Amino acid sequence: MNKYSICMVNVAFINPFSDEARQIVREYGNLNTIYQENGDLIQLVTRSPSQDISDEETIPHNIMDLALKRIEWYVKKKNNPEFDYRKYSYLYNRNITNFDVIAFYLLVQAISVKFGPNSRESRVMVEAQGKLMESRMGELLLSEKREILGTILNTLLPGEVKWTMFADLLSSRKIKLTDLVLDQGNIILDKDYFMENLGYKLEHRDPGKMYDLLIGDKIKELIINRMIMQKTEDYISEVYQKSQRQVEPNPILLELADNVTEILNQPMATYGYRGGATGKVEASPLNQEAFPPCVKIVLEGMKSGGRNDAIILFLTPFISYARLYPDVFRRNTTLRVSDVDPELAAVEKEILPLIYEAAERCTPPLFEDQPQEKVNINAKMGFGMHSEIELKHEGETTWYTPMSCEKVKLHLPSLCKPDKTCKSIGNPLSYYIRRLTDLKYEEATSEEPG
Amino acid sequence: MVSDQLLKPATPEERRRYYREEWDVKDVPEFISNSVQKREFGFDHMGRGPNHRYKVFRNMDLLRKFLRYRAPFAAYSSVAFYEKPQRRDGWIKSELVFDVDAKDIPIRECGCEGVCEVCLNQALEIISSLIDTLKGDLGLKDIHVVYSGRGYHLRLFDESVMTMDSDVRGQIVQYLSGAELPRNEYAAEGVTYKLEHFTIPFGYPQVFTDRTRYAILHLTPETQLDEVNQKLLKDVIKNRELLEDNQWGIFRSKIGPQRFQKLIRSIASLNMALVDAKVSIDLKRILRLPSSLHSMVSMKCMEVKNIETFDPFKEAVPKFVYERKS
Incomplete structure (x- = not known):
């Protein structure tokens, strides 16, 4: 089987902190190749389902391009109501996983080294990662989604997911405290934990089935999404700390970081004071x-x-x-x-x-x-x-x-x-x-x- | 027996006596004394509300002198910790607090005008069930109970919640008090199942079941409930002993599913008043200072060390009350 016909989803496609993702990073060779025209990548991109290939600009030619496209995708999606997702279909293509993971680590390192954890760039990186994961999950088959969620959940230790870690999700009402199944401060997500600690309390009901009903996929997805965002944030801090002890950061990373800033500066210039003709309501003086x-x-x-x-x-x-x-x-x-x-x-x-x-x-x-x-x-x-x-x-x-x-x-x-x-x-x-x-x-x- | 001397306002002379002869700075709980520099203090000197605010003390001895000398009508300190408490600026974090006022309990058995032994007891029961949920479900620690003079305060110092914003605190209130109707439809594999809250013996549905049962068991024929007419109220009271051993299914069928739904919807909104949500969501609230005198009722506000044995009419009555002439 060659790599273009892989149809199983690699968990690294969703979770860049999984062992599988770390394996990809270890196996990747020389950092200098990220600038080289990458035939495999181009082929994967242009063959992605519903990918728009009419404009050469939309096609990433190397991993550096891909990294920037990840940010561009997020910024455009967020700021442009007429966002055309067909220009970025390849980002939902699971076959790009190997390149995508490298692009992720390049971005995080570039942003950490240049801007540190409390920067606009870091915030965008974390949010983009969350959104990308959410969009990718949305494209998976239900069975695949369950499997991925299960795999990621299994790598968490039971009792690790404290509800207090999700204050921001609660504050923004993305989740409601009353919708979570809580025990001793933990959000119950893991089936074994549920069966062992709560299942026995149920009378006349099948605990396994109750688990499926009460611990919905949506909560799991939100929680895992938030945890991956948190890990991205932590990783940025970690890389930043380490970089403070190094003399000279890699110029490749610095250049990538500058390009990220350039992307972030684009939409700010165009959004805000334009008149809208498309039914959207723009910022304008109060009436x-x-x-x-x-x-x-x-x-x-x-x-x-x-x-x-x-x-x-x-x-x-x-x-x-x-x-x-x-x-x-x-x-x-x-x-x-x-x-x-x-x-x-x-x-x-x-x-x-x-x-x-x-x-x-x-x-x-x-x-x-x-x-x-x-x-x-x-x-x-x-x-x-x-x-x-x-x-x-x-x-x-x-x-x-x-x-x-x-x-x-x-x-x-x-x-x-x-x-x-x-x-x-x-x-x-x-x-x-x-x-x-x-x-x-x-x-x-x-x-x-x- | 001192009962006819109780709950009367304290005179300025009694206040002075209290702070000079009875009050000791060591009675201020450690959770205040170890953070005295970070808190804002507020005082009510005339009994017209705490309008002497932004007061700060560099150490406990200055607080001691102030209270001795001024013998205020009421003393408060902020639940918030600030870098600059004198300007209420540089907010660091706030205690998570819950205020159960005996006179505001939504369903009171006593029906008294102000507060009495019965509703104060009820307040303590509610406090104890809140603590169970805070510990068991939410896994929170470092919880202190304070008798406020007219009810109880729960004050939490668990670091994981002290930086949370008002919205999250509001949701904690809803969770603890059973103020939200639990969903009763759950879907899996495209099929929707009906699950009533009382069939789920853990998590929020259990909390809701407990609070709702408590409310139903305390209903009186005089209780006013939205959506619940006299006939329904009568039927509920007639059948409620089923709930004492959790026969919810039978109770529900006796009442009828439609009317049952009305009942619990109504109880849910009533539960919201178990704790004063305004106090919990206010990050800059000032709360009555434990050890200080509640002059309106002549009772000591004090930390409760053992809620099983605490009796405000034994422990929180200042000496001067016993010496009043009847």
Whole structure:
């Protein structure tokens, strides 16, 4: 059997930290060959199912290219709603595993050496790895997926998966604490562990079958995905530590790292202030006329009691997303404020003034007796708990997405005075988008002569 | 018997006596004294709320002098640890706290106006079941119980949760209190199976079953529940002894599956009030300082060393109360 007809999935295709992947790295020869035109790779790429080969640019010619394509794929997928996945079909082709693993290690090493663990490049690397794994899993047959999940799970030690490791998944509601099967702080994923520790408690039911029902594939996949991202992050730190002790990093790696930065700088330049003609909603100056009733109430000022929650938890996320990233729920990708507003100009000149004015209109004015709440406003936009908004702190906290109507009703019931647009939306931000479109339409039709 | 002298507000003179004669700085638990420099302190001097905030103490002796001298109406310290507590800046981490206030327990057997022995006992029962879940399911350690004067605080110092944000803390509250209806449909191989929470004897479904049973067993004919009318409430109370030995299946069929669903949906939203979620999700909350005086009810706020034997009416009553003239 030659290597083009392999049809089993190598676990290294999903998990670059598996023994199989490490084996591939060990067997790979000279680092200098990563620049050489690689006929095997080109053939695999061009023969990948549904691969678009019309543009020579889309085809990686060597492993260095492949490494960059992995990043480019992620950045484009994230930032470009018209992303064409046929240009990158080969990334889902399991037969590229050997090259892919080498590309992965090159990238991680380049990024660690040049930028270290707390860089934008490292963050993108980790996220890209997570997304790639998720997309690849999505392409597998159910039976293959199960097998891979099982193989990866088996390499974890039972009791190793503490739920506390997944605070970010819980915080972003990708998983719910109540959906996990927990025992002594561990998330139960492993079948043997389940049978031994919980299975005996079941009466009149087949524990094996209950395991299949209760410990769903989706949870396993999310957890494994997050663990691989975590391992990528740890590995970046590890390589970085080691590189600090070396005199001169390999120039090949430095060049690769520079190319990664170049890719990251591209979409930032084009995303943000363009007018959209494709139904997507771009960042644009706020139109207060389109604000939902609840936001209007807060802007008029709140009475003591509900002030903090209304200004900090409700208004800040709404205003910042409405101004910078109104499409967040439709695009379903995480951005940071600086991804859209790199100079923080809109934050300083438009967003904060609006929030501060609303705080000022409260009785008593919010910052008069609680000046520390300014810090919380910064925190809700992702800039950590600091009194000034500074890029170096971005990411210490998460940029809160606007509260859903359901949450508003729970936390701030006095704000909810629904009008007829409210009936068809579930989040104040969706109201804003809806009304913006309506207003544009009304404007356009009223301008028509006659 | 001192009962008629209990739960009355303390006079300024009584407060001074308490802090001078009875209170000892050694009564402040170690979990506060070992982090005194990192915490913000807050005081209520006039009984109008803790508006003296941003107070910091470099050491315990300064705290001792302050309390002796000022004998505040109430004393608090932050659950948060800060680099600069005097500005509430440089947040490091926060204790994970749960507040069970006796007067806010969703289903109270006593029906008293404020707090009484019965509902305080109930609060302690709830605290004890929360601890079981925190340890058994969530695997958390370093848990302290504090009697607050009107209920109990659970304070966790497990490093793995102290940096968690409000959202995660909110989910922990939901998990512990059984505030979310567990899913009852599970799919495998494209086939969906119905599994009621009471058939799954571990994990969240078990927590939900326990909390729901507790609520149902404490219902009174006067309890108001959304979606539950008088007839249903009556039937629930009539059949609830089945739950004492976990005969959920029979209980459910006696009630009827539709009405059962209504009942547990309603109990789930009621369970949310077992702990005050606002306290748990607030990373910068100030909580009553253990060892300080709760002047409104003349009780000591104090760490509970043994929840099995703790009796606030024996251990948390300051001496001056016994010396009041009736």
